Amino acid sequence: MKFVDEAIITVKSGDGGRGCTSFRRERYIEFGGPDGGDGGDGGHVILKIDQSKRTLFDYRRQKLLKAKNGESGQGKQKHGKNGKNCTITLPPGTIVSNADTNEIIVDLTDTEDEYIIARGGMGGRGNKRFASSTNRAPRYSQPGLPGIEIHLKLELKLLADVGLVGLPNAGKSTLISSISAARPKIADYPFTTLSPILGMVEPPFGEPFAVADIPGLIEGAHEGIGLGISFLKHIERTGILVHLIDVSQIDPESPLTSFNLINNELSKYSQSLAQKMQIVVLNKMDLPDTQEKADAFQNALKDIQVLTLSAATGKGVKDLVKLLSSKLTKS
Template identity: 50%
Template sequence: MFIDRARIYVEAGDGGDGMSSFRREKFVEKGGPNGGNGGRGGDVVLIADKNLNTLIDFRYKRKYVAKRGGQGGTKNCTGVRADTVFVKVPMGTLVRDDATGAVMADLVEDGQTYTAAKGGRGGKGNACYVTSTNRAPTFAEKGEPGETRWLKLELKLLADVGLVGYPSVGKSSIIAQVSAARPEIAAYHFTTLSPVLGVVRLDEERSFVLADIPGLIEGAHEGVGLGHDFLRHVERTKVLLHIVDVAGVDGRNPIEDFDKINTELAEYSERLARRKQLVVANKMDLPEAQENFERLKEYVEAKGYEICKASAATGEGLRELMFKAYDLLLQYVPEEDEEDLARFDEIDPDSYEIVVGNDTDWEVRGKNIERLVAMTNFDNDEALYRFQLIWKRLGIDEALKERGVQEGQSVRIRDMVFDYKE
């Protein structure tokens, strides 16, 4: 089964908690703090694998969770760093953030990786907080929470040459003739429901990957007839072989079919409209083909396209067609990638916003302040005092007053809720 879309959940491991401990040895009257740092939590990393060609595995497993880092130990021992969880995906997988739709990565090369969720930093042990004024700190940090998110995976086939055209024009028959691919071939529309890849070998040194894209119909660029699902796989091809039923079986008009398919390609993507295209007049073995061919040839050449005769049924012209496709492949010049592959805008980690809460009067959101709450042990007086100092440095108290916070109103930061007091 060919699956080209999936939605998965990734959760990196939390950092290990720092240790609060003191050196205690015989004849050492006042051993100093020696609590070690916690270990970093495990990452979740996507890795492109050339041996995969579908996202079907993600139908059965959607959740990928890394382990937590080890807790810091005594004698300044750092906790164990958790192992990275590697998730294999096919080459050609586009990774999007599920919440925003932003493109996070495009994995097109074998072994290419993307860190989908980063493990949390280990909390600092109390030995890290020794100062000239505080020689024996009793508090240690908790581990930083690991990143979590839902991701959308979209597979776009990596093929050199793509076969496009209306249903039943002979695309599957052509790929079956010129490669070892064996798609289903039958006398009804939409026999091919999934893209099929085949390797075309011209000789010992020359070969390319050919993709049979399921038939397009009018309105495909708007999603009609699974148009978006099919057109997505054409995007990465370097050359298009536009297959036309020149015999006009089922009363079709070859010129109208040619125009409509090109319109769908252009409406879906301007880059597809500029892609090198070779028109293939298929079914030349049928009686009506020759007369229609002359009209089609005159029309497509006037539009600047080259046209070739072929017959998938007899194999006539297919070898010459593959050599021409290979020549066009050698002439391919990649365009600058116009797709927005930008990650989320980098923001100041100290920045925050104060909004009206869903279940509280107010909510404070910000990278550093939320991390600080998660990593602070509020049961320890020294840790609480440190939290208050950072809170003051960030100016959150003044910002809350400017928003109109009132005495006794509830304020949420991450999972902590408190009542505001002057």
Template identity: 50%
Template sequence: MFYDRAKIYVKGGDGGNGCIAMRREKYVPFGGPWGGDGGRGGDVIFIADEGLNTLQDFRYKKHFKAQRGGHGMGKNMNGAAGEDLIVKVPAGTVVREAETGRLIADLVEGGQQVVVARGGRGGRGNVHFASGTNKAPRIAEKGEPGEELWVELELKLIADVGLIGFPNAGKSTFISMVSAAKPKIADYPFTTLVPNLGVVDAGDERSFVLADIPGLIEGASQGVGLGHEFLRHTERTRLLIHVVDTAGTEGRDPVEDIKIINRELALYDPQLAQRPQIIAANKMDIMPQAAENLERIKEAFGRQYEIFPVSAATGQGLTAIIHRVAELLEKLPKKEAAQPAEERLTVFQPAERFKIKRDIDGNWRVTGKEIERHVAMTYLEEEESVERLQRIMKLMGLEQGLLNAGVKEGDIVRIGNWEFEWTQ
């Protein structure tokens, strides 16, 4: 089964906890702090694999978590770093953040990779918190939580040439005759329900990848028929072969068919309308009116497109069109991967350090990546660590912010997964 969309959850590994330990050795009085640091968490990394051609694996497994870092230990021993989690996706996969639609990566070449969720840093051991006034601190940090998010994967086939046209125009027969692809062929609309790829040998050590895009119909740009499900597979192609039923065996006008499909391409993506295109006037061997319709096609589109009369069923004219396609591809540049917006333009926008609001039960909720990270990395069972957290909150302005919002003695303040009772 061909799957070209998936939604999955990814999480970088949490950092390991820093250790609270004191040096306890004979003949070493007042040895001081000796707790090691936690190791960093592993990253979740997507790698494009040219051997894959479907997102089917993500139908059954939707959660991917990298390994957390090892905890720090006594004797100033640091925890081991967590292993990165490698997730293989087909070449041609677009990765977006599900919540915002932000483009994370467009993986078009085999081996191309991107870090989708970074692991958290390891917490510092108490050896880092020694000072002239506190020579034996019971302060350390827990590991930083790894990044977590839902991502949407969208596969856009990577092909040099795309076959477009109405259902039953002969696209499947065309690709089966010029390549080793063996698509389902039958005499009814929408025989092809999934895109097919085939490698075409054009001779003289020239070859290209041809994609049979399932039949489009009027309204496809609005999602009618197979619509959006397969129009996106035309986006990466450098050249389009417009296969038209010249004989009109389905009772349609071939000239009008060409106009309709090109209009749908333009409505879906105006750039597609500018994509180089040649017309394969198919089924020239079936009906007597095919020759008449061919002249009408040449009259309507001859100045705009090259037109090749062919019969995909018998092989007539296919060699000429394949050689011409190979010549055109040598002159056309390859499509570049779309770059994430933040790589094209960087604008500094200082983020809010925290937000304060009322929960539905009347208690207080504080949100914000920075403050939630500080709380998550605090040993709340250690008094010194809690005092340090209070100092951080005061420096951030959170304490004053809560007072301004109207917090009172005994109120519950929630930060992340933790609750605190407000005291003056």
């Protein structure tokens, strides 16, 4: 299934059913009173989280979603049935805005969230309702109220505890596949990851946590160059960033080049994203001649803790998982 994180849809709640104008007609009863029933209420449009959903793909082409209209009332005081609700299931982390005004209506983050986005029109009252001591035979009833139509913008921001950032081919996909059940495509060339990947990690202690891997960032990403910029929003909700660096690509003469490049792109995209807690990880330590480069990087960064590991062989990966679990438990 293709990953889709934005969609524009139109929703319409149901119209209320018309009230009935009717009079009792039975043998031997010449002047029966009013007995028109009420119309049924129109159905609501309801937004609900579905934990199994990870994308807005279902709404890429499904542009109009409608609840059912209420049924009209009938004689003998028979009320019309209420219209059936239209329930729209969305992945956790979906932000719903008014597409015409860009005003955010609701941010569906809680798994129990259920939100009535458009209430159905009220059913009209039948003429029985208008009978009084001064008007015993009302010959009018109410039409039902119309439903509400709204144009909505759906925007998905994945809910993850940890976000992986780094240059293309830093080994993020290999890392997420080694610490979780996620199985992204892995290859030795840039931009293997074309959409965000979400994986659940079960540490040896503490609660399970979610890790999001996004396409690698390159210089100029904040201006739309490359792929990662369009997916940075998926790590805006994370508590911790794991900054993964391919140690084999470090220049000992200028060891912080890639580190600074990524942080520069993060800060230009969002200051709040740049200020998140970062765990710096040097990956691919299984390759030859990497220790000297790792030492040069650590000496240049000085007071910041740096982990070294090999996602391919698994060496050092457990230490990273334990550290993440500890940080998340304290936060």
